[in-house]
Amino acid sequence: MxxxxxxxxxxxxxxxxxxxxxxxxxxxxxxxxxxxxxxxxxxxxxxxxxxxxxxxxxxxxxxxxxxxxxxxxxxxxxxxxxxxxxxxxxxxxxxxxxxxxxxxxxxxxxxxxxxxxxxxxxxxxSNKEAEYYSFFVLLHMGCKIPKMANSLSFWYSQLPASIVRSKEMIFARTILRCYHLGNFKRFFCMIADEATELQLCLVEPFLNEVRARALMYLNHSGYKLQHHPLTHLSDILMIEELELEDLCRICGLEISRSGDTKAFAPKQTTFSLPTPLSKSSGIYISREIKR
Missing domain, CATH: 1.25.40.990 (Serine Threonine Protein Phosphatase 5, Tetratricopeptide repeat)
Structure with a gap:
């Protein structure tokens, strides 16, 4: 070619x-x-x-x-x-x-x-307008796009009410809000339950960035004696436990083991958000893109 x-x-x-x-x-x-x-x-x-x-x-x-x-x-x-x-x-x-x-x-x-x-x-x-407008919102999650001259709130106000109230836009706005507020459980549950095929494709490359932010919150806000089991976290963050363990190590977290349970203790000073993050394999939902 x-x-x-x-x-x-x-x-x-x-x-x-x-x-x-x-x-x-x-x-x-x-x-x-x-x-x-x-x-x-x-x-x-x-x-x-x-x-x-x-x-x-x-x-x-x-x-x-x-x-x-x-x-x-x-x-x-x-x-x-x-x-x-x-x-x-x-x-x-x-x-x-x-x-x-x-x-x-x-x-x-x-x-x-x-x-x-x-x-x-x-x-x-177009019968696809709502979904395509939602893509623009979801792209703001990765912080890798040029800054808008006006805020997203102003941009929303310029859209037809039918678009703003559509399920696709409500999903995108809620996902973005969960991302910024650190509501990671709802973030991943909504993606698993409500994302369209293309919305899922669009957010997948950002998922490990979101997971790393979740680890940062847990590390900074937890108690030293309250360890976080990886099995539990992998369910919340919808990632295989082995991949989560790799992500923890990339972020500088030390993993401890007690029997069959792996966990990390909060307040580890070695934590840092890596750049770039490891590639994401999605959220392990079997979906096939259909044109």
Whole structure:
């Protein structure tokens, strides 16, 4: 596969009409699960071509249901890539791909929201709007996106009431609130019970960051004599006990053992939030993405 990092200025004859752009996206979707090449190479190939598709849509100023469907598929590609790249991040090159993928996802979302606003003027609406607005909220959990000029509260106030009251947005706002307040049990229970397939893909790369924050709270706020059994914590944080033990050690926590029970004592001064965190394997819920 060959990729090109630059999108040259196109001649009018090179600009593809909407039906061709739809066919292009369908072809790219077919390639997404290709096993012939490493995913990083497949991602790079599709990444460049989805940018070109968006450029053709922009040049023609196409804003209709079909164009919106293409944008939604591009964002879905970035979300699935967000998950798969995070699982394989082992070096600086992979980390760079993760950053670029997230950056493009944000740009696509903002462009999509403008398109939603435009079709609202003709009393049209996408049935996926609420979920796609929720993605923007969930991305604020990772603290790896550019700061907004205005607060999220102001952004909420600009949205249609039907979107703000939707179950997808209520879920996203509640998850973000639990994250900031340290309500980790509710955080993971809600993800397990209520997240859509794509919401789950989007938050998975942030889960070990949340787990590390939970360990920090427990370490700083607990009593020295009140040890925290890993078996109990693994249930709350929805992570296998062996992975939790690895995460504890990465954070500088010393694990003690009494019989078959492993635990850590609070107030350990060696604790620190690692950067970067180990890759996450999710919350062990068997879910299959269906397009």
């Amino acid at each position: 060959r990729t090109s990092r630059s999108l040259a200025v196109k001649k009018a004859s090179d600009i593809r009409p909407l039906p061709v752009l739809r066919e292009t996206m369908d072809y790219l979707w077919h390639l997404l699960n290709s096993s012939e090449y490493p995913f990083e190479i497949v991602h790079d190939f599709i990444f460049d071509r989805t940018r070109s598709v968006r450029q053709d849509l922009s040049i023609q100023n196409l804003v209709n249901d079909q164009a919106i469907g293409i944008y939604e598929d591009v964002i879905k590609f970035h979300i699935l890539s967000h998950q798969r790249l995070a699982r394989s991040c082992q070096d600086s090159d992979a980390s760079s791909l993760c950053y670029l993928n997230t950056e493009q996802m944000m740009k696509c979302l903002l462009s999509l929201f403008d398109m939603y606003h435009t079709i609202h003027k003709i009393n049209s609406q």
